[in-house]
Structure formats: C-alpha cells, structure tokens
Amino acid sequence: MTHHHQHAPGEPRTMSARARRITLWTLVPAVLLTALGMFLLWPRDAPRATEGEGPARAFGQIVTMTPEACPEVPEGETPMTDCGSVTVRLDDGSVITTEMPGGPGAPEVEAGDDVVLLALNNEDGTIEYSIADHQRSTQLWLLGAAFALAVVAFGRWRGVTALGGLAVTFAILLFFIVPAILDGRSPVAVAVVGAAAIMLIVLYLTHGFSLTTTIAVAGTLASLAITAVLAAVATAAVHLTGVADETSNYLTITQGDVNMQGLLLAGIVIGSLGVLDDVTVTQSATVTELAVANPGYGFRQLYGAATRIGRAHIASVINTIVLAYAGASLPLMLLFAAGNTPVSELLTSQLISQELVRSAVGTIGLVAAVPITTALAALLASRAAGGKRAAVGERAGAGDPGPAGDAVPAEGGGRRPPEEDRWAAFADRD
Numbered sequence: 246m247t248h249h250h251q252h253a254p255g256e257p258r259t260m261s262a263r264a265r266r267i268t269l270w271t272l273v274p275a276v277l278l279t280a281l282g283m284f285l286l287w288p289r290d291a292p293r294a295t296e297g298e299g300p301a302r303a304f305g306q307i308v309t310m311t312p313e314a315c316p317e318v319p320e321g322e323t324p325m326t327d328c329g330s331v332t333v334r335l336d337d338g339s340v341i342t343t344e345m346p347g348g349p350g351a352p353e354v355e356a357g358d359d360v361v362l363l364a365l366n367n368e369d370g371t372i373e374y375s376i377a378d379h380q381r382s383t384q385l386w387l388l389g390a391a392f393a394l395a396v397v398a399f400g401r402w403r404g405v406t407a408l409g410g411l412a413v414t415f416a417i418l419l420f421f422i423v424p425a426i427l428d429g430r431s432p433v434a435v436a437v438v439g440a441a442a443i444m445l446i447v448l449y450l451t452h453g454f455s456l457t458t459t460i461a462v463a464g465t466l467a468s469l470a471i472t473a474v475l476a477a478v479a480t481a482a483v484h485l486t487g488v489a490d491e492t493s494n495y496l497t498i499t500q501g502d503v504n505m506q507g508l509l510l511a512g513i514v515i516g517s518l519g520v521l522d523d524v525t526v527t528q529s530a531t532v533t534e535l536a537v538a539n540p541g542y543g544f545r546q547l548y549g550a551a552t553r554i555g556r557a558h559i560a561s562v563i564n565t566i567v568l569a570y571a572g573a574s575l576p577l578m579l580l581f582a583a584g585n586t587p588v589s590e591l592l593t594s595q596l597i598s599q600e601l602v603r604s605a606v607g608t609i610g611l612v613a614a615v616p617i618t619t620a621l622a623a624l625l626a627s628r629a630a631g632g633k634r635a636a637v638g639e640r641a642g643a644g645d646p647g648p649a650g651d652a653v654p655a656e657g658g659g660r661r662p663p664e665e666d667r668w669a670a671f672a673d674r675d
Contacts, residue, residue: 301663
C-alpha cells in the first residue's frame with residue numbers, strides 16, 4: 246500500500262539543491278568570519294581570581310531564635326526592628342550563637358532557615374559570626390528543574406534544543422565574552438563576534454538546518470550591524486561614559502583596563518540579540534508559510550502580507566523592551582521621585598539616559614529587522630515559486646502530465662503546482 250506523507254505548515258521540509266546552495270553560501274562565510282574573529286579576540290591571558298581580603302564564609306541552619314527588646318535610639322535616627330540572639334548549627338557540626346540580623350536590607354530569618362554567615366577573626370584568636378544572607382541553592386535548583394520540565398513538556402524535542410541553545414549562550418558569555426573583555430579586548434568587537442557565534446549555533450540548533458533559518462540568520466546579522474553602528478553614534482552624541490552606578494564605578498576601580506563606554510555598547514548589542522532572533526525567525530517562517538498557502542503570491546504580495554504581521558509583532562515587542570528597562574530602573578526612579586527631582590533632570594541623568602539609549606537603539610534595530618528579513622524571504626520564495634510554475638507550465642504545454650500526484654488539472658487549462666495540491670489536501674483534511 247502506498248503511503249503519502251504530507252507536511253503541515255510549520256513542519257520542516259526537505260531542502261532543495263538550490264536552497265542548500267543558498268544556505269551554504271550564507272553560512273560558510275559567516276562561520277569562517279566568526280571563527281576568525283573569536284580566534285583573534287580570544288583571551289590569551291585568562292584573568293585569575295584573586296583572594297579577597299574580606300571575611301571567610303560559613304554555612305549553617307538556624308536552630309532557635311531569642312528575640313529581645315531593641316534599645317532606644319536618638320530622635321531622628323531609624324529605630325532598630327529586630328533584636329536578640331540566634332543559635333545556628335554550622336555544617337561542620339558546631340553550634341554558635343550570634344546576633345539577629347537587623348538594619349536596612351538585612352535578611353529576615355526564622356528557625357529552620359539555611360543561612361550564610363561571615364566569620365570574623367578577632368585579635369584574641371576567637372571567631373565571631375554574623376548572618377549575611379540566606380542559602381538559595383536548593384530553591385534555585387528546583388526552580389531551574391521546573392523551568393526545564395515546562396519547556397520540554399510543551400516544546401518536546403524543540404524544547405530540548407532550546408535548552409541546548411541556552412547552554413551554548415551561557416558558555417559563550419562565560420568563556421569568551423566576559424574573559425575577552427577583562428583581557429582588554431574591544432568590548433564592541435567581542436560583543437559582535439560573540440553575538441554572531443551565539444546566533445549561528447542557537448538558531449540552527451533550535452530551528453534546524455533550513456533555508457528559513459538561513460534567512461533569519463542573514464536578517465539578524467544585518468540588524469546587529471545596524472544596531473552596533475547606531476549604538477556607537479547615539480552613545481557618542483549623548484556623551485555617555487558607561488559609568489553610571491555603583492557597579493560600574495567599582496569596575497573602573499578594580500578593572501581599570503576595561504573600556505566602560507565600549508562595555509555599554511557591548512551590552513546594547515548583546516541585549517538586542519535576544520529579541521532580534523525572535524523577530525527574524527518569525528518573519529522568515531511567516532513568509533515561508535504564506536508562500537506554501539498561496540503559491541500564486543509574488544514578491545509584493547508576500548512582502549506586504551508578512552510586513553503587516555511584522556508591524557503587529559513589533560508593536561508588542563517595543564512595549565516589552567521599554568517595560569523591561571523601566572522595571573530595571575524602577576528603584577532609581579522611586580529615589581528621584583521621593584527627592585522631588587524635576588522630570589527633565591531625571592530623564593537626562595547618566596543612568597536613565599543609558600536606558601533610554603538602549604531602548605531607542607534596540608527598537609530601531611528591531612524595526613530594521615522586519616523589512617530586511619521579510620524582503621530576503623519574499624525574494625527567495627517568489628523566485629522559487631516562479632521557477633516551479635514555469636517548469637510545470639512547460640510540462641503541461643508539452644502534454645506531459647508529470648509524475649503521478651505531482652500536479653492536478655486546474656481551471657483554464659494547464660496544471661496546478663504541487664504546493665497548491667498539498668495545501669488544499671491539508672486544508673480539506675482539517
């Protein structure tokens with residue numbers, strides 16, 4: 246019995262020889278240039294971790310708590326809220342007693358909590374302990390396991406490849422991008438090369454080796470280049486230094502060789518990549534499905550229909566980007582608001598200006614990704630459809646019905662392309 250397999254929209258299809266050639270012509274140069282960039286920028290002297298001068302850490306579990314009344318404080322000072330002693334059993338089996346943590350930002354603890362303690366060496370040789378934070382490793386592992394199970398349960402094999410892509414992203418960030426920047430390499434060059442490596446591996450790993458993915462890769466590369474150039478121009482025009490908070494200030498003191506303005510540009514490029522690949526893959530897949538559903542569509546019809554979908558996608562993504570940056574800056578905005586800082590001064594401050602530049606440049610890069618990716622996908626799809634229609638027309642004119650099942654009679658003579666027949670069968674089945 247003959248078995249006919251039909252591909253539903255969104256399923257991977259076998260690549261034609263022409264599609265394979267286009268994929269290789271795009272992929273091979275991109276891979277070679279990225280590999281060359283990583284070789285030239287790879288950190289030669291890996292930064293060594295230095296022993297800090299701070300106190301050692303110990304781990305334990307709270308056994309009992311003995312609250313006490315807090316002493317009075319002078320008027321105008323913040324009163325203490327948590328006072329008393331805490332008994333902690335350390336991991337080595339010893340039991341110690343220390344003060345209950347208090348003050349702004351101090352952890353709120355209860356009996357049974359696993360905590361991190363700082364061990365302070367006194368001049369008389371004794372060790373004094375103080376509770377610094379909660380232990381969170383178990384909870385984070387459980388959350389990570391739930392995240393992985395949810396992704397695999399919904400995405401199945403695609404979810405597994407997505408988790409593999411996430412592992413690749415972290416590996417490139419931790420073993421190439423961060424060490425290379427600490428080694429004195431140009432942060433912008435490292436970010437562009439690292440982002441290209443992440444994109445090439447993750448997109449093909451997650452979405453498969455296909456022409457649709459290749460078009461998304463080309464669109465992402467072009468949009469990344471535009472984003473990097475715009476970020477450099479905007480940062481210079483707004484006179485941003487990249488030093489705007491305590492973290493960046495501390496980094497300039499401890500790692501003086503790092504170009505902080507370049508680090509800001511690198512952050513914009515890497516941050517844009519996460520949304521760019523979403524937009525480019527969506528646009529490329531949209532054009533592919535439109536071409537299969539409507540084989541008669543030419544370049545203009547495919548481009549127009551996919552662009553309308555892209556506009557709706559961009560409208561929601563822009564709001565996502567702005568809200569993400571606003572959420573990260575919310576504590577600072579509250580601090581400015583509490584101090585009655587004028588809005589003009591708030592928006593033009595170094596830290597808020599950085600977030601505004603990130604949002605604006607990232608959005609422009611996303612907007613550029615839609616027409617670039619859509620035009621590439623529509624051009625290739627329309628040419629492929631035109632070539633197939635011409636081949637079918639030649640067979641019909643010569644009286645050759647073609648292989649069985651490849652074409653069916655259409656109204657007005659000639660034969661209908663096989664793509665229409667497959668799509669009609671799929672639609673009829675539903």
